[in-house]
Amino acid sequence: SSSVKSEPLSTTEVEALLDTIKWDSNGLVVAIAQHIDTGAILMQGFANRDAVATTMNSHLATFYSRSRANLWTKGETSSNFINVLDVFFDCDHDSIIYLGVPDGPTCHTGAETCYFTSAADILGSLQSGTKSALTTLYLLEDIIKQKKLEIEEQTTTSSNKASWTKTLLENRKLLCSKIREEADELCRSVEEDEGKDRTSSEFADVLYHAMVLLAVQDVNLQEVMKILRARFSQSGIDEKKNRKSGL
Amino acid sequence: SSSVKSEPLSTTEVEALLDTIKWDSNGLVVAIAQHIDTGAILMQGFANRDAVATTMNSHLATFYSRSRANLWTKGETSSNFINVLDVFFDCDHDSIIYLGVPDGPTCHTGAETCYFTSAADILGSLQSGTKSALTTLYLLEDIIKQKKLEIEEQTTTSSNKASWTKTLLENRKLLCSKIREEADELCRSVEEDEGKDRTSSEFADVLYHAMVLLAVQDVNLQEVMKILRARFSQSGIDEKKNRKSGL
Ligand SMILES: [Zn+2]
Ligand SMILES: [Zn+2]
Ligand SMILES: [Zn+2]
Ligand SMILES: [Zn+2]
Ligand SMILES: [Zn+2]
Ligand SMILES: [Zn+2]
Ligand SMILES: [Zn+2]
Ligand SMILES: [Zn+2]
Ligand SMILES: [Zn+2]
Structure with missing residues (x-):
């Protein structure tokens, strides 16, 4: 039922590249799908030579199912494809990363990633x-976001009563004055030669306060990353978009 | 020669947790080490029950070597250990993430991560x-950083001649005035109700310009993330630091 077929790759470069992969005794490597904007590890499967070749041709993360003994493209049933922008190999070429942008939640449970179970939890x-x-x-x-939810739902427990983040979330005037102040402090760390540590700390201040403002506006950081990627990844990624086939 | 031994875990909770893992026919799962601050996938190995238990006890990423048929802790020869803050399982419990902080470069080549080979490249x-x-x-x-290097090494090629980033890198006064201006624009997107898209775009402006200033100061973004983590991860991670054993 998959519409994605393994097209034979014609370029000798791609074949040569696939020849460098160290397939295991079953002809497989571990393939890890990672979100290019958030860095989240979305899922992990296995890939054979056909799966890697198909991923490179179609730009859709494709794996080999050991239980069903066939190729499958993530999203072929859910439509939540993972659009692969580049494929990376580890130092001994037996493990690969599909770095890309998912069309929707990766997990069949509806979770963004399959790794939502924490041992510490x-x-x-x-x-x-x-x-x-x-x-x-x-x-x-x-x-x-949790602090914002606590305010909205008025759920206050012993562990979440007082919070600078909540104060900022509830007072936009204070929040904006802090953002302007922290941006000024960041600049002064350079203008007044206050050293690297001060710059790091002031950058953290700016970032944190600006992130509170993002939460106020219900904007996800992921949206900002998408904008930055569109603006600044002139190098490999943009170039690739214009290619007819292959990475 | 490793000083890390597999201590038998006594708590029934840990044993019960290990019982939920779906080991393959060789008693292994895929184990992916990820940098908690940058999101970089550092390396991938395999883990058996002992390896996961050892990782939870020692907080050091530990794997099972299929070729040598023994446990090994990343860093036991290089001293570049990976300090594991939490372990995550995927939805079907046959793949795990060791989320942590590396003591140094993970790869034996000296690279930060093992995944430094790009197919697109x-x-x-x-x-x-x-x-x-x-x-x-x-x-x-x-x-x-590349733009900064081009300025320092005065290497100008046809593809890198003009650049707003370079202009900013060479003019701190302009850079600082832009940072203050963008912080103001970010605030005004809320104060003047300009909508989510405007907020996202202005946040991207602030972040980009502040990152140019980081480069001017030779500060890595990773340093800032470390500061943010120390300040704000009061929840799981800080708590764990105070525990005597186990996650
Ligand atoms: Zn490897
Ligand atoms: Zn899943
Ligand atoms: Zn699943
Ligand atoms: Zn301040
Ligand atoms: Zn400050
Ligand atoms: Zn799985
Ligand atoms: Zn390596
Ligand atoms: Zn502007
Ligand atoms: Zn702007």
Whole structure:
């Protein structure tokens, strides 16, 4: 039922590239799909030579199912394809990354990524916070969103009563004055030669306060990354868009 | 020669957690090590039950070597350990993420991650830009750093002559006035109700200009993420630091 077929690749370069991959005894490598904007690991499957070739031709993340013994393109049933912008090989060429943009949630459960089960959460060492494998910036975004939710739902527990983030979320005038102040402090760290540590710290201040404003506006950081990618990835990625076939 | 031993875990919760993992016919799962601050996929190996248990006890990413048929802790020879803050399972519990902070470069080649080979680069569809599997924000950082290098080394080719980034890198006064201006525009997008798209776009402006200033100061974005994590991950991660054993 898949509309994606493994087209034979004609270029010798692609064939030569596939020849460098160290397939295991079953002709497979581990293939990890990663979100180019958020860095989230979306899912992991296996790929044979056909699956990698198909991914390169179609720009859609394609895997080999060990249980069904066939190729499958992520999204062929759900329509949530993963649009692959580049394929990366590890140092010994037995593991690959499909770096791309998902059309929708990757997991069949509806979750953005398949990795939503945290050992720390299960073992009870997470008091609050996200259960997904979020990296720092997105973990911070999640914390801010939770504070916003607590305000909206007026759920206040002993562990979430006072919070600078909540104060900012509820006072746009204060928030905006802080953003302008922190931007000024960031600039002064350079103008007044206050050193690298001060610059790092002031950048963190600007980023945090600006992220609170994003939450106020119900904008996801992911949207901003998409804009930055469209503007600044003139190098490989834009170039690739104009190619007829292959990466 | 490893100082890390597989300590038997006593808690029934950990044993119960390990029981939920779907080990393959060789008793293994795919284990992916990811940098919590940058989102970079550092390396991928395999883990058996002992390896996952050891990782949870020692907080050091530990794998099972299929070729040598033994446990090994990343860093046991190089001292570049990966300090694991949480372990995530995918939806069908046959693939895991070790989310953590590396002590140094992960790859034996000295590269930050093992995934430094880009198919697009090899196939000649990357004109410039990074060869590593960088996500949007770090790709942008890399582009800015390259512009800075071009200025320092006075290497100007046809493709890199004019550039707003270079103008900003060479004129701190202009850069700082832009940062203050963009922060003001970001705030006005809320104050004057200009809508979500405007907020996203102005946030992107602030972030980009502030990142140019980071490059001027030779500060890596990763440093800022480290600061943010220390400040804001009060939830799971801080809590875990205080635990004597296990995640
Ligand atoms: Zn490998
Ligand atoms: Zn899933
Ligand atoms: Zn699934
Ligand atoms: Zn301040
Ligand atoms: Zn400040
Ligand atoms: Zn799985
Ligand atoms: Zn390596
Ligand atoms: Zn402007
Ligand atoms: Zn602007």
